[in-house]
Amino acid sequence: MKLTLPEYTTNTAFDELLDEAQRPRLAARPLFDYLDSLDAQELAARQQAVDATIMAMGITFTIYSEAGNIDRAWPFDPIPRVMARSEWTQIEAGLKQRLRALNLFINDLYNEQRIIQEGVFPAEVLTGSGNFRPQCVGITPRFGVWAHICGTDLVRDRDGTVYVLEDNLRVPSGVSYMLENRQIMKRIFPEVFRSINILPVDDYPAQLYQTLAALSPRPVKHPVIAVLTPGIYNSAYFEHSYLAQQMGAHLVEGSDLVVGEDECVYMNSIAGLARVDVIYRRIDDEFLDPEVFNPASTLGVRGLMRAWRKGNVGIANAPGAGVADDKVVYAFVPQIIRYYLNEEPILANVPSYLCMYDDQRDYVLNNLDKLVVKPANESGGYGMLIGPRATVEERAQFADLIRANPRNYMAQPTLDISTAPTLVDGELAPRHLDLRPFVLQSDKLFATTGGLTRVALRKGSLVVNSSQGGGSKDTWIVETEVKSC
DSSP: OOOOOOSBOOOGGGGGGSOGGGOOBGGGHHHHHHHHTSOHHHHHHHHHHHHHHHHHHTOEEEEEETTEEEEEEOOEEEEEEEEEHHHHHHHHHHHHHHHHHHHHHHHHHTTTOHHHHTTSSOHHHHHTOSSOOGGGTTOOOGGGOSOSEEEEEEEEOTTSOEEEEEEEOSSOOOHHHHHHHHHHHHHHOHHHHHHSOBOOOTTHHHHHHHHHHTTOSSOOSSOOEEEEOOOTTSTTHHHHHHHHHHHTOEEEOGGGEEEOTTSOEEEEETTEEEEOOEEEEOSOGGGTOTTTSOTTOSSSOTTHHHHHHTTSSEEESOTTGGGGOOHHHHTTHHHHHHHHHOOOOSSEEOOOEETTSHHHHHHHHHTTTTEEEEESSOOTTTTOEEGGGSOHHHHHHHHHHHHHOGGGEEEEEOOOOOEEEEEETTEEEEEEEEEEOEEEESSSEEEOSSOEEEEEOSTTOOOOOGGGTEEEEEEEEEOOOOOOO
């Protein structure tokens, strides 16, 4: 008989936290045996050590509010999420499959559009896309890859199925917190790392550098790579500066770059202008080049699109990659995988209803109290309706929004997302969580070992974003054998 292993396996003190379907996995047994040996006072001391370490390391994120931009210490839970490598291997294969297919899809949309001509993908979905960039038509970037860095959000339902919630292909963030979470855990629980074989995540900056370096138009041993940031007031500025430092890349703003008469990109330096080979951009398309997109933008570089179109600079992620970062397009990803790869999807999509279709829209409008409704292009948990937890007035307002712009909305059943023990106010309590692995593609594919686990620190909440009260955990992929019985 094959064992079905849910999220965690608990023993003694942890048993009361989780129901039978949420008991911890065998891979977590060594960790929970260790945690079981700690009393409440010792756990509280570890939490205090975590808080002190975060302050000393300066790990912050920014919340935008009416009172201004507020910098806050990174909310971190010291109880890690644990998964066996045998399970992770399958998830990793699914992530790579998904990104390969999405990049083929994006390249097709900006060139031959075969998938539309053959009736696999509806033309009206592309017509209504807010992230399709006509300025990119006819371009094929190096390796045919548009989304070089992807942050895919995963959740586990109560029945154990791992679902993809969404693909973040524009400017995905959070990987620096994944790396810092691991450093914090090594400082706070060094003895655990000596006794459990936890697979490393530290190689991500090197893998990111290699991914970006492969995009260089010049055959040089050490291409010049620049991380283009909107500046210090951006909520992800910590990550921009962190990754630039870890890769040995240059951290620049738009005013530091210029496109020369030769249509190459140059960076201002003490020694004068230096050519830039690859730009890892952390600003949205519409601000990237005032010559092509928003003419009022002061964040981008005038002429950058000309240089990219000429093949004189690599840009990651490529402008226009966000056409596949659309929650309506998401519903077609299984068909996209079958069409381009002739493979069955390894990872499941959440069943979805598209409000652009009359029958599906009618179902959504009649069942708003049971569904989660999402706008096509919002991120960060904003603009969505969690029907079972919304008021009658909120559901009525959303119904009006859907009727006014049906292409912009899709809906999904409310999943019973898995929980994990989390240290809250000195006590362990179950909290809902998701997982954002990061996948890289240029000439090769790479996926992080695990990813950023985000946790809803508020009781009962399904929203894990830090800007809305969420936090994070370290994610441990461990070498272990799960025996059958």
